[in-house]
Amino acid sequence: MVSGILSNINSELEVVVGKSSQGDWKVKGTKGLTAAEDLVLKTFRVLIADLCQQFNGGHPGGAMGMAAIGVALWKYVMNYAPHTPDWINRDRFVLSNGHTCLFQYTFLHLTGYKDMTFEQLKSYHSDRVDALCPGHPEIEHQGIEVTTGPLGQGIANAVGLAMASKSLAAKFNRPGFDIVSDHIWCMVGDACLQEGVGLEAISFAGHMRLNNLTVMYDNNQITCDGPVNLTNTEDINAKMRACGWNVIEISDGCWDVLGLVEALEASKHSALPTFINVHTVIGVDTSVAGNAVAHGAAIGTDAVASLKQLYGFDPDRRFVVPEAVRDFFKELPQRGEAMVFRWRAIFDRYREVYPTLAEDYTRRHGGDLPSDWESLIPTEFPSKATATRASSGLVFGPLAESLGQFMVGTADLEPSVYMNWKTKENFEPPELGTGSYTGRFIHYGVREHVMAAVSNGLAAYHPGMFIPVTSSFFMFYLYAAPAVRMGALQHLQVIHAATHDSIGMGEDGPTHQPIELAALYRTMPNFLYIRPGDSEETAGAWMAAIKARHMSSLISTSRHALPQLTGLTRRTGVARGAYVLEEAPQKADLTLIGVGAELNLAVRVATELRTRHGLTVRTVSFPCQRLFEQQPPQYRRDVLRKHTGVPVVVVEAYAANGWERYANAAVCMPTTRFGKSLPGPKAYEFFGFSVDSMVTRILGFVNFFHANPEMRVEFVELTSVGDE
Amino acid sequence: MVSGILSNINSELEVVVGKSSQGDWKVKGTKGLTAAEDLVLKTFRVLIADLCQQFNGGHPGGAMGMAAIGVALWKYVMNYAPHTPDWINRDRFVLSNGHTCLFQYTFLHLTGYKDMTFEQLKSYHSDRVDALCPGHPEIEHQGIEVTTGPLGQGIANAVGLAMASKSLAAKFNRPGFDIVSDHIWCMVGDACLQEGVGLEAISFAGHMRLNNLTVMYDNNQITCDGPVNLTNTEDINAKMRACGWNVIEISDGCWDVLGLVEALEASKHSALPTFINVHTVIGVDTSVAGNAVAHGAAIGTDAVASLKQLYGFDPDRRFVVPEAVRDFFKELPQRGEAMVFRWRAIFDRYREVYPTLAEDYTRRHGGDLPSDWESLIPTEFPSKATATRASSGLVFGPLAESLGQFMVGTADLEPSVYMNWKTKENFEPPELGTGSYTGRFIHYGVREHVMAAVSNGLAAYHPGMFIPVTSSFFMFYLYAAPAVRMGALQHLQVIHAATHDSIGMGEDGPTHQPIELAALYRTMPNFLYIRPGDSEETAGAWMAAIKARHMSSLISTSRHALPQLTGLTRRTGVARGAYVLEEAPQKADLTLIGVGAELNLAVRVATELRTRHGLTVRTVSFPCQRLFEQQPPQYRRDVLRKHTGVPVVVVEAYAANGWERYANAAVCMPTTRFGKSLPGPKAYEFFGFSVDSMVTRILGFVNFFHANPEMRVEFVELTSVGDE
Incomplete structure (x- = not known):
């Protein structure tokens, strides 16, 4: 149990019991628990053991060790409504150690989420196709x-959820109207504190002073490979404090429900985000307690039976949930509905006092953009050659400025990515003097991975409430992938x-020049990789992305200036993925595809082929x-007209992989090497993207294609490298 | 200058001058410097300014601020030989903030590296194709x-270099023979301390007690977006200490050469890795000093002229290196050759005293594996169905056990990846009791990204001295990418x-099931993505990887057991990328490609098509x-026989992207959705990989193909999803 005087709550709160050593600690049995709590913990653990044993799989140990944390959260601390699961002001719970999903599924069942029936709970690791208990928690489910x-990922998402809440609270709350007052709870294991994205999230959340975020560390000191001290011997409490977090330690996390409740409640009143270091025992009270084998496999029928005996359960009965346990959670749906009722009553008052704010809130709650948002996008652009990164700024700037839904961030490349706007304010903790929580421009630092993961959290807060935008060099989206x-x-x-x-980015060289990365994003399900060729197409790209x-x-987009292909490019064409730029009579000699920064090169090559070589060339x-x-x-x-026997050639300064579906040949980058540090135009020339070289x-290829019809099934890479 | 008594060096060394606040600090002018040092610093900064101004690009500010660190390192502290740059016992210097490459290039020039002529130095950001001064340092250059x-990445590579040195020292050093005694020096900026991979590296290096590693932090508190405190306000010194590092702070890093020398020397005698927090001013002494604009652009002709005036240089002359500056570095090549000479003399003695060790060392120094290494690979395998992950263990285990070149690690999945071996010892700091530095099995923790980056460092230590092996689930190689x-x-x-x-991994579900990831690795230049179909092919995969x-x-490899296709699969076939499993007479109805875990499915489908439907089917x-x-x-x-008009169909449970080059159609995963949490066999069935479904x-498709010859240019995805 937490010692110290919890009523004396302030930003410096830090209650330490025991030490952060990896020494043993004794389970305290039922000390400090009510009879009902004691039964709930035991029932929960036996149930987890049964559920994993049933299909001989899953991750039992962590969930069993975390039972008391769950009781503290779902019974005593969290604000939520099982029968109105999407109530917007609910507290959010994120299970970052997602493999312990049975922990969450079981509490969802016990607390009365309607979809999570007992039958559903028992489908964990079954072959049931409509199961709600997949191997890791999935957002689609209640x-x-x-x-x-x-x-x-989860801890970084939780940071995004906490930022979403801060942002809404700063914008919409008014004295007496805490419309937005939810708290974000995140459970982590050892791994989330080892992964780089987790460490980025910790550093970033500490900087952002997200005191509406509580991270609970299931500190069982066991990973797949064995004890954590095989690979990690850092002082985690000191590290968290150095990162700007409030730290609380719970020594007997398997049983100390009251201590946990006090710690969780205390964290809601901290000036900093809170890290609760909860010492637990993986697979507690079983024969594999404290052992790595408890992590990722059913504990075995003998161990399940022994646990039941120890806890006074009948070893021959499975899936037993005593009525007293059901009773323990029975009030929660009703309590939740009361919360929802109160919140709606307050919101109704709010709507009367602040009708404009309430209208904006309601619109965003519905996920809608203003109906005229497309009119904010410029209908034409300056005729001078413009880098598409700058075009992005021209297109998106007015949207970002006007629409509060957009939360826009950059991984320390604000001067390069053109994603800022005139009146922007930084999202920052107000006490630093560099912005406030009403700001919508986020300096993520050189942390691409967490930028994307936090943005997922922003988007997940409530459907459509935010549209997060990230920005960096394309190559660094491999970090964020x-x-x-x-x-x-x-x-x-x-x-x-x-x-x-593209290689047009120039001097930064091969480490920064994408060759293979587009293949990943073009293949990724449910994802649009859009590479516009000029300002007009950049408008189309943003429209497509916003409509998705x-x-x-x-x-x-490109670093370097690209000519405006005015009269050729069409934003509506982008919406269809590909479109004909320049048509030709039925019998063409060539369909030439251009892509993104190389589109203008394709158009120039087509002109040369027509005027100097008499070819009939279509461009796409x-x-x-x-x-x-x-x-x-x-x-x-x-x-494409590929099926009519017209040869199709694509021009793009990436590896050709993926274009075989649409083209017969590619003027492309070789996959035998990476790029080269040269000024952009010289890099293009070095890799054979000069017009003359491409024309030749x-x-x-066109001659070869017509002369060798049987070879048309082969895809040809037309590469050229300066020094080879 | 560092205060405190540096002769009193121990593991707890910590000398702090000033505070870690972000307040201003005054440049001390020439205090404490010799006249020569003073001139070197000023010349260096003016030269950097000139080099960036010349082509109006590059990153001047950081390099200028770091000048004193460079003088301390290259003149006073590092052991290296400019005229024998590959001397194996040299100290290694890693510029993790690689954009400040002019810092390193200029010191390489001044200290006498032969390739780095003054003409070459002046090619930075030029369009010279054979330049040695690319926008970031490249390993190919002296x-x-x-x-x-x-x-x-650099700081993680440095950790790998330090581990390589520790490993060699533990194996080869003997009393009186410190054959391996190099130190690793790594320069970082703010960004390397924000990126997740850097944070993983710090935590891991601290655990590993790599006291042969010194990280120097160019703490100029400026990033592209402005002051670091826009995004990071953590206490970095406390964080490093919590991670098990020795911390030294230098308050006047732009000028305090002596203090830097003392700190660097002290770090060589620490029991822990050392972090030297060096406070500097970006673009020091220029009109953009301390400003973000000094980071990534030339400082402007006026600012260059002003700097020259301030430092007493002629504003009208460029690229001036006074003779006194050349003299300052003149002795270094000779000093280096003396080091090499001494080392070789010691090694000659060592060879006499420890001939077996010396022979092993010499072989590995030459990058060779024992000539009979292939004989260690089993020639046959048990006939029972075997997961290819287990096959990997059967193939690689004997190699790992016998060949000291292999350093094998896992990101906390030792029980799952089969990369361990009977007599393995963990690579661990000896004081923890969990292994020693002679161990070759590395528990990286749940840190996939640093696992790969550290492995790059191990491999870069000396060509062929180590062959690092990493292991994790395939999906997590997106983290490591x-x-x-x-x-x-x-x-x-x-x-x-x-x-x-593949989806055959089952219950862990869509977050763990790769769909699009192979497209990335198949497209990546200079990379082999090899997906074997049974144990025999797994042998071929390892042989191909080791020969590359x-x-x-x-x-x-697969999680699930795959039948042994004995008599069909051939390890020599793997070496050719693809090969015919089952040939057919000239006029076949179908070439059916199978890949990896789905190869056996393709073979079964082919059998069905032959026996039940009378088709002539070749399998590849x-x-x-x-x-x-x-x-x-x-x-x-x-x-393939694609050019003869035989339809080619590939069976693989990934997105089809990339197979269009070889096949006309694919039985594949859709790109409209991700995978599904189901037991492996059920997941295959759900996505249409049951034999009956595929046959149909x-x-x-074969009928369509023959009936519609004009449609043969189109690639067809044969997908099927259970609930759609």
């Missing part, structure tokens, strides 16, 4: 705030503005493969 | 230990053993696209 599993994927997987609308997207309310997108702009795949087959065929190779 | 640029890429980019031989590589001495590889195993691309065109055509769809 009571699950974010999908977790890949470690470190695990979180970008999680956004797509969860159908979260997050827009990633990636600049410097249940997908994540990446808009991929192809900013997004996924959008093109969504078009009807006839449209796709009309655009494409002519050669 | 004096550069690792390629850096993507932030956080930025470092995996850096290994491929640097031609480092690192082998990544990735398990659980200048590439990185990923061996992608296709474990590695990159190796196949390296084969002669005729071989490739003979394997492939038959339909």
Whole structure:
């Protein structure tokens, strides 16, 4: 139990019991527990053991060790409504150690979430196709705030949820009207404190003073490989304090419900985010207690039986939930509905006193953008050559300025990515003097991974309430990729503005020049990778990304200036993925595809082929493969004409992989090497993207294609490297 | 200057001058410097300013601020030999903040590295194709230990270099023979302390007690977006101490050469890795000093002129290096050669006293494996169905056990990845009692990214001295991807053993089931993604990866048991990327490609199509696209027969993207959704990989193909999803 005087709560609160050593600690048995609590903990653990044993799989040990934390949270501390699970002012719970999902599923069942029936609970690790108990929590299901599993993501999502709440509270709360007052609770294991994205999240949340966030550390000192001290011997409490967190330690986390309740409550009144270091025992009270084998496998029938005997349960009966345990949680749905009722009553008053704010809140609660948002996008652009990263700024700036839904961040590249706007304010803790929580521009620091993961949290707070935008160089979206994927997987609308997207970025060299990265994002499910070729197409790219309310997108732009292909490019064309720029009579010699920063090169090559070599050349702009795949087959065929025997060649300064579906050949980057540090134009030239060089190779290919019809099934890479 | 009594050196050394606040500090002018040092610092800064101004680009400010650190290192502290740059016992210097590369290039020039002529130095940001001064340091060039640029990678590489040195020292050093005694020096900026991979590296290095590693923090409190406190307000010194580091602070890092020398020397005698927090001023003494604009752009002609005036240089002359500055560094090549001479003399004695050790050392120094290494690989395998992850263990275990070159690690999945071996010892600091530095099995913790980045450092220590092996679930190689890429980019031989590589991994669900990830690794330059189908092919995969001495590889294996396709699969076939499993007469109805865990399904489908439907079906195993691309065109055509009009269908439980080059259709995963949490066999069934379902769809496709010759140019995805 936590010692110290908890009524004396302030930002410096720190209650330490015992030491942070990895020494043993004794389970205190039922000390300090009511009879009902004692029975609940024992029932919970036996049930977890049964559920894993049933199909001989799953992760029992962690969930068993964390039982008391769950009782403290769901019974005593969290504000939520099992029968109105989407109530917007509910506290959010994130299980960052998602493999212990049975922990959450079981509490969802006991506390009365309607979908989580006992039958459903028992489907964990079954082959039931409509199960609500997958191997990791999934956002689609009642009571699950974010999908977790890949470690470190959940804690970063929780940071995003806490920022969402701070942002809404700063914008909408008024004296006497705490419309937004939810708290974010996040459970982590050892792994989330080892993963880089988790460490980025900790540092960032500490800086942001997110005192509406409590992280509970299931400190069982056991990982798959064995004791944590095989790989980690740091002083975690000191590290968290150095990162700006309030730290509380609970020595007997398996049983000390009261201490946990006091600690959790205390954390709601801290000036800093709170880290509760809860010492637990994995697989507590079983024969594998404190052992790595308790982590990721059923504990075995003998061990289950022994546990039941120890706890006074009948070893021959499975899935027993005594009536007293059901009674213990019975009041919770009703309590939740009362919370919802009170909140709605307050909101009704609020609507009378602050009608404009309430209207804005209600619109965003409905997930809507103002109906005229498209009118904010420029209809035309300056005629001078413009980098598409700058075009992105021209297109998005007015949207960001006007629409409170957009939370826009950058991984320390504000001067390069053009994602800021005139009147922007930074999202910062007010006490630092660099912004406030009403700000919507986020300096993520050089932390691309957490930028994307926090953005997922912002988007997950409530559907459509926020549209997070991230920004960095395209190459660094490889750092962010695990979180970008999680956004797509969860159908979260997050827009990633990636600049410097080709060898045209120049001097920074091969480490910064993407070659293979587009292949990942073009293949990623439920994701749009859009590479516009000029300002007009950049407008189309943003429109497509904003309209994709249940997908994540990446808009991929150039560092260097690109000519405006005015009269050729069309924003409506971008919406279809690919479209004909320059048409030709039925019998063309070539369909030439240009993409993104290389679109203008394709247009120039086509002109050369027409004027100097007499070829009939069609040109196609192809900013997004996924959008093109969504078009009807006839449209796709009309655009490419590949099936009519016209050779199709694509020009793009990436590896060709992925273009084989649409083209017969590619002027592309080789996959035998990476890029090269040279000024942008010189880099293009070095890798054979000068117009003359491309014309020569494409002519050669067209001749080959017509002369060797049987070879048309082979895809040809037309690469050229300066020094080879 | 560092205060305190430095002769009193111990593990607790900590000398703090000033505070870690972000307040201003005054440049001390020439206090404490010799006249020569003073001139060197000023010349260096003016030269940096000139070099960036010349082509109006580059990163001047950081390099200028770090000048004194460079003088302390290259003149006074580091052991190295400019004229024998690959001397194996040299200290290694890693510039983790790689954008400040001019810092390193200029010291390489001044200290006498022969390739780095003054003309070369002046090629920074030029369009010179054979320049040695790319925008970030590149490993191919003299004096550069690792390629850096993507932030956080360098510090993780430095950890790997330090582990390499520890490992060699533990194995080869004997009383009186410190054959291995090099120290690793790593320069970082704010960003490397924000990036997750950097934070993983810090935690891991602290645990590993790598006291042969010194990290110098160029603490100028400025990033691209402005002051660091926009995004980071943590107490970095306290954080480093919590992570097990020795911390030294230098308050006047722009000028305090003597203090820096004392701190650097002290760090060599610490029991812990050392973090030197060096307070500097970005763009010191210029009109943009302390300003973000000094970071990533030339400072402007006026500012350059003013700096020259301040320092007493002629504003009209560029690239001036006074003779006194040349003299200051003149002795270094000779000093270096003396070090090499002494080391060789000691090694000659060592060879006499410890001939076996010396022979082993010399062989590894030459980068060679024992000539009979292939004989360690089993020639046959048990006939029972075996997961290819287990096959990996059968193949690699004997190699790991016998060959000291292999340093094998796992990101906390030892029980799952089968990369351990009977007599393995953990690489651990001896004082923890969990292993020693002679151990070759590394528990990286749940830190996939640093696992790959550290492995790059191990491989970069000396060509071929180590072959690092990493292991985790395939999906988590998305976390590791930025470092995996850096290994491929640097031609480092690192082998990544990735398990659980398809939906067959089952219950862990969509977050753990790869769909799009193979597209990334198949496209990555200089990289082998190899997906074997049974034990025999797994042998082939390891042989291919081990023979690729200048590439990185990923061996992608199944969680679930796969039947042994004995008599069909061939390890020699894997070496060619793809090969015919079952041939057919000239006129076949179908070439059916199977890949990895789905190879056995393709074989079963082929049998069904032959026996029940009378089709003539050829089967092809296709474990590695990159190796196949390296084969002669005729071989490739003979394997696929696509050009003869035979329809080619591939069976793989990934997105089809990338197979269009080889096949006309794919039985594959859809890209409209991610996977599903179900037991492995059920997951295969859910996504249409039951034999019956595949047979039906492939038959339909073959009929379509023959009936619609004009449609043969279109690629067809044969997907099926259970609940749609």
